[in-house]
Amino acid sequence: MTAGANSTVSLELDDIQAAVLYPRPSPYVGTLIFSRVDDRRDGREVLRRLIPALITAAPSSQDPKREAWAAVALTFQGLKALGVPVDSLASFPREFQQGMAARAADVGDTSENAPEHWEQPLGSPDVHLAIYALAPDAKRLEAVLAAARDALRDVPGVAPIWHQDTYMLPNERTSFGFKDGISHPAIECSGIPGTNPHEEPFKAGEFVLGYPNENGDVPAMPEVLGRNGTYAVFRKLQTRVAAFRQYVRAHSKDAVEEQLLAAKFVGRWPSGAPLVLAPERDDPELGADPRRNNAFLFTASDDARGLKCPLGSHARRTNPRDSKIIGVARMHRIIRRSSSYGPMLPEGVLEDDGADRGILFVCLQADLGRGFEFVKTQWIDEGTFFGTPDEMDPLVGPQDGSGWFTVPQQPIRRRLTALPRFVVNRGGEYCFMPGLRALRWIADLLT
Numbered sequence: 001m002t003a004g005a006n007s008t009v010s011l012e013l014d015d016i017q018a019a020v021l022y023p024r025p026s027p028y029v030g031t032l033i034f035s036r037v038d039d040r041r042d043g044r045e046v047l048r049r050l051i052p053a054l055i056t057a058a059p060s061s062q063d064p065k066r067e068a069w070a071a072v073a074l075t076f077q078g079l080k081a082l083g084v085p086v087d088s089l090a091s092f093p094r095e096f097q098q099g100m101a102a103r104a105a106d107v108g109d110t111s112e113n114a115p116e117h118w119e120q121p122l123g124s125p126d127v128h129l130a131i132y133a134l135a136p137d138a139k140r141l142e143a144v145l146a147a148a149r150d151a152l153r154d155v156p157g158v159a160p161i162w163h164q165d166t167y168m169l170p171n172e173r174t175s176f177g178f179k180d181g182i183s184h185p186a187i188e189c190s191g192i193p194g195t196n197p198h199e200e201p202f203k204a205g206e207f208v209l210g211y212p213n214e215n216g217d218v219p220a221m222p223e224v225l226g227r228n229g230t231y232a233v234f235r236k237l238q239t240r241v242a243a244f245r246q247y248v249r250a251h252s253k254d255a256v257e258e259q260l261l262a263a264k265f266v267g268r269w270p271s272g273a274p275l276v277l278a279p280e281r282d283d284p285e286l287g288a289d290p291r292r293n294n295a296f297l298f299t300a301s302d303d304a305r306g307l308k309c310p311l312g313s314h315a316r317r318t319n320p321r322d323s324k325i326i327g328v329a330r331m332h333r334i335i336r337r338s339s340s341y342g343p344m345l346p347e348g349v350l351e352d353d354g355a356d357r358g359i360l361f362v363c364l365q366a367d368l369g370r371g372f373e374f375v376k377t378q379w380i381d382e383g384t385f386f387g388t389p390d391e392m393d394p395l396v397g398p399q400d401g402s403g404w405f406t407v408p409q410q411p412i413r414r415r416l417t418a419l420p421r422f423v424v425n426r427g428g429e430y431c432f433m434p435g436l437r438a439l440r441w442i443a444d445l446l447t
């Protein structure tokens with residue numbers, strides 16, 4: 001298949017898992033279960049049982065928004081454990097074959113974020129099969145998970161070894177207090193609208209294997225299993241909410257400045273209102289309006305210099321949109337399916353209560369190197385792309401206490417220094433989320 005500017009591509013929606021194309025529901029509850037496959041035949045039996053319960057991206061009159069789904073993904077070790085032939089294994093890209101833990105030094109997972117500090121068994125060769133389920137409420141989640149539990153029942157060769165429950169915090173916010181899950185790209189020919197009317201739909205090949213990408217190429221894909229699959233990155237990111245609140249308070253003269261400074265870190269106000277559209281103060285109506293809260297570009301909104309939304313803020317780094325940067329932003333777009341875990345730190349509390357809270361970060365892309373690994377290393381861990389090499393993402397970057405964050409303002413910019421680390425990586429995995437045909441192919445392997 002070749003791509004031209006006017007080419008139309010038909011996506012095989014009935015083979016693509018719903019989680020790949022549909023935004024996560026809001027509100028939501030979710031669970032991620034990792035299992036180890038000790039016996040390949042039992043592993044295939046679990047897949048055989050799971051497949052009929054999987055929801056695809058094909059339109060459905062019963063659940064038009066595809067709000068409740070369980071998705072299945074496998075690590076490279078998992079594909080091996082299931083007996084996928086060596087030719088197919090060898091055709092997977094290097095990043096995936098190595099896995100997230102082995103890639104730690106390449107993606108900046110060092111010091112506190114290094115695999116030796118990860119929650120076990122994350123990053124170990126034991127993690128094989130991922131089942132990630134999300135639904136608008138506990139009842140529907142239970143219904144989706146029941147199929148997963150049935151699939152795992154009385155199969156001694158497959159052992160669930162880790163799980164994480166997630167749920168939406170009040171006001172759709174993350175533990176830092178900011179609304180999340182707003183920005184979602186439109187994907188050409190999916191029929192599912194994106195959230196930014198000013199952003200051209202992305203070529204499906206940026207997110208799903210087997211289709212042309214933004215370069216107009218159909219990238220090489222793993223033998224047999226590739227088509228309609230995608231790579232899923234799972235990371236348990238713990239948030240140091242008290243440290244964030246303390247830092248922002250210590251660098252603000254009053255509560256108004258405190259809220260503005262925190263918004264400058266994120267690129268949005270707590271309500272979700274983007275700084276470029278509401279530069280002075282939060283606008284809860286704008287934040288709550290899905291037709292407007294992501295309807296913007298940066299340069300086209302007269303914010304090329306970042307006077308409204310700092311170039312180094314979290315959301316602007318991770319999606320620079322039309323900002324003038326080194327490189328092409330559209331080649332590094334990722335889809336997020338993150339969800340929050342752990343209790344809220346009550347509003348106004350500045351002391352750490354010791355609770356484990358944060359984000360189960362999940363992102364999807366057709367190329368791990370160009371998606372997650374690029375965003376993490378080039379856009380989060382440094383700032384060369386916008387002319388400030390030594391500056392990290394102030395919210396999620398691996399700061400060691402000596403970092404800084406520039407807030408452009410007039411007459412002179414403000415520079416915040418001695419940034420501590422607000423997010424710690426507790427571990428994660430690179431997984432492949434196959435299309436349904438590919439899952440069936442694995443389930444039906446004979447040897």
Ligand code: HEM
Pocket residue numbers: 174175176178179180181182183184237238239266268314315316318319334336358359361372375376380396423
């Ligand atoms: C605990 C860690 C994190 C927190 C609390 C967090 C929080 C947020 C928030 C509040 C938003 C704005 C809401 C939205 O636009 O949907 C956002 C956007 C985003 N984040 Fe994060 N994030 C975290 C980690 C990450 C990481 C590790 C990455 C990438 C490797 C990432 C990539 C993105 C992207 C791509 C967007 C969308 C930006 C846009 O399209 O405007 N985030 N995040």
